[in-house]
Amino acid sequence: MKVWKTSLMIYGLAVLGAAVASNNGAPEDSARDSGSWDDQLVAVSPPPFSEGVFPCSDCHSPDDEVDRTPHVVDFHDTVHFEHDAENRWCLDCHDAQNRDMLHLADGRLLPFEESYKLCGQCHAQQLKQWKAGDHGRRTGSWSGRKQYLLCASCHDPHSPSFKPIEPLPAPIRQENIR
Amino acid sequence: MSQPKDPDWNQVSRRDAIKTLFTLAAAYTASGCSRDADKLTSFFHSHFKELSPDQLKSNLETWERRYKKRYETDIKVSSTPAKEGVLFGYALDVSRCIGCRRCVYACVKENNQSRDPQIHWITVLQMEKDKGIDLVDSTAYYDPEKVPEEGKFYFPVQCQQCENPPCVKTCPVNATWKEPDGIVVIDYDWCIGCRCCVTACPYGARHFNWTRPGLPREDINPDTEFLGNRPRPKGVVEKCTFCIQRSRKGRYPACVEICPVGARKFGNLLDPESEIRYILKNHRIFILKEELNTQPKFFYYFSI
Amino acid sequence: MKKILNLLFKGSASYYIWVGFLLVCIIQGLLAYGAQFNHGLIVTHMRDSVSWGFYIGNFTFLVGVAASAVMLVIPAYIYNWKPIKEVVIFGELLAVAAITMCLFFVLVDMGRPDRLWHMIPVVGRLNFPSSLLDWDAFVLNAYLLVNATVVGHLLWKAYKGEAYNKKIVVPLVIFSIPLAVGIHTVTAFLYNGMASRPYWNSAILAPRFLASALCSGPAVLLILFQVLRKITAFEIKDDAIHKVAELMAYAMGFNLFLFGAEIFKEYYSNTQHLVHYEYLFFGLHGQPSPIAWYAWTSLAFSIVAFFLFLVPATRKNLYTMNIGAVLIYFSVYIEKGIALIIPGYTPDTLGQIYSYTPSMTELRVAAGIFGTGFLIFTLLVRIGIALLFGSPEKSGDLRTAGGTPLVEAEGSV
Numbered sequence: 015m016k017v018w019k020t021s022l023m024i025y026g027l028a029v030l031g032a033a034v035a036s037n038n039g040a041p042e043d044s045a046r047d048s049g050s051w052d053d054q055l056v057a058v059s060p061p062p063f064s065e066g067v068f069p070c071s072d073c074h075s076p077d078d079e080v081d082r083t084p085h086v087v088d089f090h091d092t093v094h095f096e097h098d099a100e101n102r103w104c105l106d107c108h109d110a111q112n113r114d115m116l117h118l119a120d121g122r123l124l125p126f127e128e129s130y131k132l133c134g135q136c137h138a139q140q141l142k143q144w145k146a147g148d149h150g151r152r153t154g155s156w157s158g159r160k161q162y163l164l165c166a167s168c169h170d171p172h173s174p175s176f177k178p179i180e181p182l183p184a185p186i187r188q189e190n191i192r
Numbered sequence: 193m194s195q196p197k198d199p200d201w202n203q204v205s206r207r208d209a210i211k212t213l214f215t216l217a218a219a220y221t222a223s224g225c226s227r228d229a230d231k232l233t234s235f236f237h238s239h240f241k242e243l244s245p246d247q248l249k250s251n252l253e254t255w256e257r258r259y260k261k262r263y264e265t266d267i268k269v270s271s272t273p274a275k276e277g278v279l280f281g282y283a284l285d286v287s288r289c290i291g292c293r294r295c296v297y298a299c300v301k302e303n304n305q306s307r308d309p310q311i312h313w314i315t316v317l318q319m320e321k322d323k324g325i326d327l328v329d330s331t332a333y334y335d336p337e338k339v340p341e342e343g344k345f346y347f348p349v350q351c352q353q354c355e356n357p358p359c360v361k362t363c364p365v366n367a368t369w370k371e372p373d374g375i376v377v378i379d380y381d382w383c384i385g386c387r388c389c390v391t392a393c394p395y396g397a398r399h400f401n402w403t404r405p406g407l408p409r410e411d412i413n414p415d416t417e418f419l420g421n422r423p424r425p426k427g428v429v430e431k432c433t434f435c436i437q438r439s440r441k442g443r444y445p446a447c448v449e450i451c452p453v454g455a456r457k458f459g460n461l462l463d464p465e466s467e468i469r470y471i472l473k474n475h476r477i478f479i480l481k482e483e484l485n486t487q488p489k490f491f492y493y494f495s496i
Numbered sequence: 497m498k499k500i501l502n503l504l505f506k507g508s509a510s511y512y513i514w515v516g517f518l519l520v521c522i523i524q525g526l527l528a529y530g531a532q533f534n535h536g537l538i539v540t541h542m543r544d545s546v547s548w549g550f551y552i553g554n555f556t557f558l559v560g561v562a563a564s565a566v567m568l569v570i571p572a573y574i575y576n577w578k579p580i581k582e583v584v585i586f587g588e589l590l591a592v593a594a595i596t597m598c599l600f601f602v603l604v605d606m607g608r609p610d611r612l613w614h615m616i617p618v619v620g621r622l623n624f625p626s627s628l629l630d631w632d633a634f635v636l637n638a639y640l641l642v643n644a645t646v647v648g649h650l651l652w653k654a655y656k657g658e659a660y661n662k663k664i665v666v667p668l669v670i671f672s673i674p675l676a677v678g679i680h681t682v683t684a685f686l687y688n689g690m691a692s693r694p695y696w697n698s699a700i701l702a703p704r705f706l707a708s709a710l711c712s713g714p715a716v717l718l719i720l721f722q723v724l725r726k727i728t729a730f731e732i733k734d735d736a737i738h739k740v741a742e743l744m745a746y747a748m749g750f751n752l753f754l755f756g757a758e759i760f761k762e763y764y765s766n767t768q769h770l771v772h773y774e775y776l777f778f779g780l781h782g783q784p785s786p787i788a789w790y791a792w793t794s795l796a797f798s799i800v801a802f803f804l805f806l807v808p809a810t811r812k813n814l815y816t817m818n819i820g821a822v823l824i825y826f827s828v829y830i831e832k833g834i835a836l837i838i839p840g841y842t843p844d845t846l847g848q849i850y851s852y853t854p855s856m857t858e859l860r861v862a863a864g865i866f867g868t869g870f871l872i873f874t875l876l877v878r879i880g881i882a883l884l885f886g887s888p889e890k891s892g893d894l895r896t897a898g899g900t901p902l903v904e905a906e907g908s909v
Binding site for chain 2: 535536537538540542543544545547548602605606607608610611612614615620621622623626627628629630633686689690691692693768771780841843844845846847848
Binding site: 143146147148149150151152153154155156157158160168176178179180181182183184185186187191192 | 290291292293294296297309310312315332333334335336337338339340341402439442443444448449451452453454457458459460463466467470471474475495
């Protein structure tokens with residue numbers, strides 16, 4: 015995990031630069047992307063892999079025979095797939111040949127730490143808002159360098175909707191403040 | 193305003209002379225009786241805006257010594273001036289908030305609120321989706337196992353940093369005012385504890401120290417601001433300052449950083465490139481109790 | 497002066513009992529306040545949602561009592577209506593005592609009484625003219641000063657056996673009339689100006705304050721005059737008492753009318769702001785309100801008293817009139833002490849309900865302050881009666897007052 019973090023810190027800026035380059039479509043984005051957005055962002059979290067699952071190539075070899083018909087994979091029983099499950103399955107995002115990478119719809123390979131581009135293929139609006147600092151959580155400086163989180167840091171890519179969490183304690187009623 | 197530019201501090205020299213005499217007398221008495229000289233000195237502290245730079249510096253040092261004595265730990269008290277060209281604004285996405293109260297407790301920790309008796313600067317209200325924003329039927333005391341609950345939504349309220357703050361208008365001694373960057377602050381050394389401002393605030397944002405705040409030493413955030421999160425005495429009012437000790441140094445407020453769903457947005461309203469301006473431009477925002485003409489710089493919106 | 501002191505320290509058994517009782521009130525109040533001073537206002541039941549309570553309610557009531565001295569001053573000096581004129585001084589003594597109590601109630605409500613000097617002009621730093629509390633402090637102190645001056649002058653001249661100086665007294669008395677209206681208006685504005693509290697943010701709040709004050713202050717005086725008349729040399733004609741009662745009937749009628757106008761506006765328009773009246777009279781969310789009982793009592797007392805004072809037969813019958821005066825006193829005390837402050841805060845600005853009722857400390861401190869006020873009033877009245885009504889030869893009276901005073905001034909309600 016630590017290795018991941020360090021390496022991300024190092025090339026986080028480069029990665030984001032690339033992200034900007036490939037997502038320059040919307041006109042209202044271009045102005046923002048050229049200046050304030052990219053050079054002030056630092057990735058803070060690595061892709062949130064379950065313990066011991068990465069690199070995938072430890073188990074999956076590029077030479078493996080792959081059944082490309084969508085089917086339930088019994089082995090990854092921690093994955094509860096609820097992400098348009100009727101129409102999608104593992105290999106829509108994970109690359110069959112290079113298991114340590116993802117791939118975009120057009121087949122281009124994508125490292126996990128750039129997964130937001132993959133998400134953005136369907137969720138263009140969210141990607142745009144995320145880049146603008148509208149969608150998602152950021153920490154750091156409102157006027158300078160900020161740390162950003164990957165989509166997958168908050169949304170489990172296999173089941174992206176937010177799960178209810180335990181609230182912190184309710185305030186003490188004023189009747190009981192003595 | 194660490195170096196108050198208010199010109200009238202020059203004109204109060206006679207007053208200062210009187211106070212200095214008192215202070216010297218008090219300090220003399222105090223040292224003679226081996227009592228707390230700093231405590232007596234604080235009694236005669238002038239209003240923040242009337243302090244010369246030297247007096248302010250000595251005030252900050254006095255407080256650092258007093259805190260050291262009271263909490264047996266080093267607490268840094270600074271006074272960071274507002275930046276030119278900055279007006280802070282805050283936006284909260286009501287549709288994303290899940291009512292988890294992470295912000296409430298992050299705020300308590302960051303801003304040295306009293307743990308016992310409990311003081312919260314943020315109140316998260318739970319409302320019914322089929323009733324909409326309806327304060328009378330809301331509750332701050334919801335306590336389910338998991339949030340969000342079906343059919344409910346959540347509406348956090350804290351100081352709205354009004355451009356036209358009724359609390360400031362009503363204070364009889366000028367102990368609270370709006371800073372150039374829009375943050376409404378309180379001089380805890382000047383507040384007389386009349387609670388006019390608590391009554392005047394339409395947002396329940398002002399909180400009174402009904403007794404000496406219970407702040408365990410190990411819970412103290414030692415990085416404090418004079419007009420912000422330094423430990424408060426008994427009998428004065430306190431409130432959210434957009435984490436003045438962070439925001440004036442370019443950082444996000446604690447509640448923004450903790451929010452697990454990213455519902456809280458913050459930035460400079462005067463910077464057209466800022467996140468906050470992006471929100472104002474791209475979402476339909478609303479303010480709470482707009483009919484009161486308080487002109488909050490705290491904006492609510494529903495993004496989904 | 498020694499004679500005056502004698503007058504204060506020597507008296508009948510009932511005088512000793514009364515003063516002793518007041519001293520007990522004061523001492524237990526001081527003890528309660530001592531605890532509050534040490535622990536903070538947490539020993540009260542005020543909290544962030546209801547941040548003013550019983551203290552400020554009492555303050556408001558007493559401002560009304562003090563202001564209503566004007567009720568007697570206006571006919572006495574403007575219309576030169578003699579039967580009231582000689583009793584005006586007691587209205588002013590009452591005003592002095594009431595204002596003193598007001599200032600104490602504000603003081604005990606402060607979180608930082610040690611910083612009271614921040615409110616002193618020049619030495620402190622005022623937020624004048626925008627803060628209504630500054631205005632209130634100003635008019636209250638001015639009113640206290642004016643009344644104390646008039647009373648002091650009248651008593652001093654009486655002591656010297658000289659006629660009072662009209663050039664001093666008349667302008668001051670006339671000046672005290674707008675001031676009396678002023679103290680109550682400004683106090684009403686203190687609440688009225690809070691746009692955050694729709695319950696108070698009504699333009700007829702100040703008129704309502706004045707109307708109710710013009711009932712409660714004279715109610716105190718009516719009873720007082722009869723007590724004094726019975727046990728001291730003090731004289732007042734029934735005529736004067738009935739005249740005051742008649743004026744009170746008008747004031748109470750107007751007060752009820754204004755209240756009705758408020759009720760109509762709230763219930764007919766039926767906006768969200770109605771919740772405060774609902775809390776006052778019934779309760780919210782199916783929970784009965786702990787103050788509803790008081791609200792209904794206050795309303796019932798007002799209506800009964802209004803008819804007792806309106807009908808000449810009951811007004812001129814001292815027995816029924818006294819019942820009316822007591823009803824009015826309690827009605828207005830509840831109205832100002834409870835029904836004004838608490839519903840304004842309940843529900844609070846975020847719609848949350850904290851059911852406030854005063855704590856034991858608040859009751860004890862309030863009793864202490866009332867004890868102080870009554871003691872001041874008792875002593876002043878005792879001096880006043882001795883000087884003004886003791887006998888045509890006051891000096892002779894005072895000489896004998898050393899042993900057994902000719903006048904017994906157990907003066908208070």
